[in-house]
Amino acid sequence: MSLVLADIVHRYGRTLAVDRVSLEAERGEIVCLFGPSGCGKTTLLRLAAGLERLQAGRVALDGALLAGNGLDTPAERRPIGFVFQDYVLFPHLTAIENVAFALNVLPRKARRARAEEELARVGLDGLGGRYPHELSGGQQQRVALARAFARGPRAVFLDEPFSSIDAVLRRRLRDEIRRMLKERGAATLLVTHDPEEALALGDRIAVMKAGRIVEAASPRALFEAAKTPEGASLFPGAQQLFGIAAGGMLTTPFGAVTAPGLPDGPALAVVQAGGARGVEDPAGTGVVVDCRFAGPDWRARLRAVSDPAAEIVVVASDCAAPGARFAVRFDPARARIFPRPA
Numbered sequence: 001m002s003l004v005l006a007d008i009v010h011r012y013g014r015t016l017a018v019d020r021v022s023l024e025a026e027r028g029e030i031v032c033l034f035g036p037s038g039c040g041k042t043t044l045l046r047l048a049a050g051l052e053r054l055q056a057g058r059v060a061l062d063g064a065l066l067a068g069n070g071l072d073t074p075a076e077r078r079p080i081g082f083v084f085q086d087y088v089l090f091p092h093l094t095a096i097e098n099v100a101f102a103l104n105v106l107p108r109k110a111r112r113a114r115a116e117e118e119l120a121r122v123g124l125d126g127l128g129g130r131y132p133h134e135l136s137g138g139q140q141q142r143v144a145l146a147r148a149f150a151r152g153p154r155a156v157f158l159d160e161p162f163s164s165i166d167a168v169l170r171r172r173l174r175d176e177i178r179r180m181l182k183e184r185g186a187a188t189l190l191v192t193h194d195p196e197e198a199l200a201l202g203d204r205i206a207v208m209k210a211g212r213i214v215e216a217a218s219p220r221a222l223f224e225a226a227k228t229p230e231g232a233s234l235f236p237g238a239q240q241l242f243g244i245a246a247g248g249m250l251t252t253p254f255g256a257v258t259a260p261g262l263p264d265g266p267a268l269a270v271v272q273a274g275g276a277r278g279v280e281d282p283a284g285t286g287v288v289v290d291c292r293f294a295g296p297d298w299r300a301r302l303r304a305v306s307d308p309a310a311e312i313v314v315v316a317s318d319c320a321a322p323g324a325r326f327a328v329r330f331d332p333a334r335a336r337i338f339p340r341p342a
């Protein structure tokens with residue numbers, strides 16, 4: 001393994017921000033750290049980069065220890081490139097000067113040529129003389145990437161690299177950045193709280209919750225066999241439904257789903273997109289609240305007759321008026337069911 005984070009624990013005073021995390025990334029692999037705000041993603045990345053002092057655990061790259069066992073290599077001496085929210089471009093330096101800044105190990109003349117080369121590689125040739133405020137958000141982000149790549153790092157860390165960029169440009173940049181990262185072949189850790197971004201960029205996704213990695217797997221493996229509700233809920237259109245399991249069947253307010261082997265008791269179903277269909281039925285379990293066309297079929301939002309707090313969106317072949325009753329059929333192949341901790 002190229003990048004190894006092992007048994008990392010970090011506290012800020014009494015707050016346990018990172019709780020026994022181990023994670024590895026291979027050369028050329030993009031691992032997305034995904035999780036809600038405050039779950040410890042940024043702290044983990046800062047520890048790995050050397051921007052925060054390691055309290056417990058180990059960080060190693062290509063077999064060499066960077067931190068742990070009393071060693072703590074300073075950030076600037078780690079062969080790591082990073083783009084952090086609080087390490088933005090220097091406003092008083094031009095794009096090329098910003099990139100050259102990362103190359104202070106080279107003689108002055110060589111720095112400029114190398115910085116120009118890096119800017120060209122991220123598609124910014126000719127714009128090196130501009131100051132950050134003369135560049136668009138996407139261009140500024142590419143300068144930051146060029147700076148991160150400048151020293152030929154063996155690992156690259158990106159913390160919410162698209163947070164200040166509008167949605168349309170963000171999608172385009174995502175594909176570009178994935179291509180650039182793959183071209184460089186470094187082990188990459190990318191922090192995001194956006195599931196769509198994690199799925200679009202990650203070869204693997206490490207799902208974090210309250211300081212821990214609850215599972216790490218490829219998007220496909222998560223779709224087919226997530227071990228946690230958080231992992232299963234990453235996918236567009238996934239919905240969570242609570243119910244009670246008994247005899248290998250989960251009963252929800254909208255009907256039952258088969259769940260072989262599930263222990264009896266409270267449980268949670270994560271229904272993937274298209275996993276629940278609705279048909280009009282005067283004795284149905286749901287009442288239509290709203291219906292929208294979502295080509296080629298419709299999406300009807302239902303409220304449960306038995307529990308007005310429970311809602312679900314189902315696929316329907318026709319539009320139905322609010323107030324109509326729907327019966328719901330679940331596709332067991334598109335439902336992952338998890339026992340709910342008491």
Ligand SMILES: Nc1ncnc2c1ncn2[C@@H]1O[C@H](COP(=O)(O)OP(=O)(O)OP(=O)(O)O)[C@@H](O)[C@H]1O
Pocket residue numbers: 012015016017035036037038039040041042043044193
């Ligand atoms: N410098 C700090 N001092 C004290 N507590 C901190 C500090 N930095 C982070 N924390 C706390 O540590 C926990 C993890 O924070 P962290 O920033 O790593 O989470 P995150 O998952 O990156 O969140 P976000 O997505 O909002 O950036 C949170 O409870 C946070 O309040």
